[in-house]
Amino acid sequence: MADVASSWFATARFGMFVHWGHPSQRGVELSWPLVGGIPILPHCQDLSVAEYHATARTFAPEPGSARGWARLARVLGMQYAILTAKHHDGFALFHSAHSDFSVAHAAYGGDIVREFVDAVRAEGLRVGLYFSLSDWHHPDYPAVTDADRPYRFGQGRQPTAAQWDRYLEFMHGQVQELCMNYGPIDIFWFDGGWERTPEQWRSHELRATIRALQPDALVNDRLPGEGDFDTPEQFIPAEPPGRAWETCLTINESWAHNRDDRDFKSGRDLVHALCEVAGRGGNLLLNVGPMGDGRLAPEILARLAVVEEWMACHRESIVGTEPGLAPWQFYGPSTRRGDRTFLHVLMRPYDAVTVRGVPVRRVRGVRALGNGASLPWTSRVAIVDRLFNTDPVGELRITVPETAIDPCATVIAIDFAPAI
Numbered sequence: 001m002a003d004v005a006s007s008w009f010a011t012a013r014f015g016m017f018v019h020w021g022h023p024s025q026r027g028v029e030l031s032w033p034l035v036g037g038i039p040i041l042p043h044c045q046d047l048s049v050a051e052y053h054a055t056a057r058t059f060a061p062e063p064g065s066a067r068g069w070a071r072l073a074r075v076l077g078m079q080y081a082i083l084t085a086k087h088h089d090g091f092a093l094f095h096s097a098h099s100d101f102s103v104a105h106a107a108y109g110g111d112i113v114r115e116f117v118d119a120v121r122a123e124g125l126r127v128g129l130y131f132s133l134s135d136w137h138h139p140d141y142p143a144v145t146d147a148d149r150p151y152r153f154g155q156g157r158q159p160t161a162a163q164w165d166r167y168l169e170f171m172h173g174q175v176q177e178l179c180m181n182y183g184p185i186d187i188f189w190f191d192g193g194w195e196r197t198p199e200q201w202r203s204h205e206l207r208a209t210i211r212a213l214q215p216d217a218l219v220n221d222r223l224p225g226e227g228d229f230d231t232p233e234q235f236i237p238a239e240p241p242g243r244a245w246e247t248c249l250t251i252n253e254s255w256a257h258n259r260d261d262r263d264f265k266s267g268r269d270l271v272h273a274l275c276e277v278a279g280r281g282g283n284l285l286l287n288v289g290p291m292g293d294g295r296l297a298p299e300i301l302a303r304l305a306v307v308e309e310w311m312a313c314h315r316e317s318i319v320g321t322e323p324g325l326a327p328w329q330f331y332g333p334s335t336r337r338g339d340r341t342f343l344h345v346l347m348r349p350y351d352a353v354t355v356r357g358v359p360v361r362r363v364r365g366v367r368a369l370g371n372g373a374s375l376p377w378t379s380r381v382a383i384v385d386r387l388f389n390t391d392p393v394g395e396l397r398i399t400v401p402e403t404a405i406d407p408c409a410t411v412i413a414i415d416f417a418p419a420i
Helices: 049-053 065-075 112-122 161-180 203-213 267-279 298-317 383-388
Strands: 014-018 080-086 126-132 187-191 246-249 283-288 334-337 340-345 352-359 363-368 377-380 393-399 410-416
Touching (some): 014 065, 065 080, 112 126, 126 161, 161 203, 298 334
Parallel strands (some): 080 126
Antiparallel strands (some): 340 410, 363 410, 377 393
């Protein structure tokens, strides 16, 4: 059984989420247009059920798209990538013996999950698969109709007992296929669980199946009643959860490629989010929504290029780190790797920054991570400690010249000698 606290996930810090499906051909959000949209997706379209599903058979992206995403994830310094193997609309991006509503019966015909898993592994990254417990296409769920709108959380039509038994056999069967047909899977990322109870989903049974078939796989908290880590969505918690966690975040306000959504975060916004999450000991699962042909939109690529440039110089302050100083010690996120502490300066300093509550006589060097330049510093401790304490705790004042300032986020590395 996987132990998340000691696993790769505990210090991965950065991953890629890929929301993709047949509606990406139209440039509309995944699944939610079926039910008329919801307020938390401000740019979601409203399509009839027939109109939404009309593109299921015409889905024909460029072959090899997953290789490009995986390569980009590695260059960005990401440690894992997760693909929507099946979203709420029920369309599977894998070949399933349990359903003909999949990419196998689309114009493309290939197995996108297979291509994704192989591509991500080839880049040396960990593999994750998103799977919606809800299925708004399956007749026994029951399938969503135009009469079911507007969407009301937890108030959808209920199946008969016989229908539900058939649906669970289908849904559990598809999870088993993902467990058995694609080699080692590092994360199963469930969603859609709010529509039923843990008992209805048979969550414990599903988790046991995954544990038997994929003993090292982690499962997120959206399999109701189960889960190894928490998944706050679209925000960074002020206080970190009490266990391993991951914030999933979009680059604009939509999960899939959405032609109507122009509310993009800046590259600097994304860098700051990464620093904030790492400083609180979490992972940032940054979402991309490829277009129907598999390419990423220019607006997405432009912002990721900013992140890539920043990570090229500052990766060691993010990946493989632990949370650094307490908030009172430094006014910004900080991380630590061994005896090196990284200060993430998200606001432009006047001329210096101050760090409090550190062993000042053990400081061996201070430098700007971006350009490698040594930074001058002075220390201050209490009079009594200065006279009688061989390892006093005090404050550092670090001068930050204009040449050391990064346009996105300046990172200062402080090296300490080990405690004697």
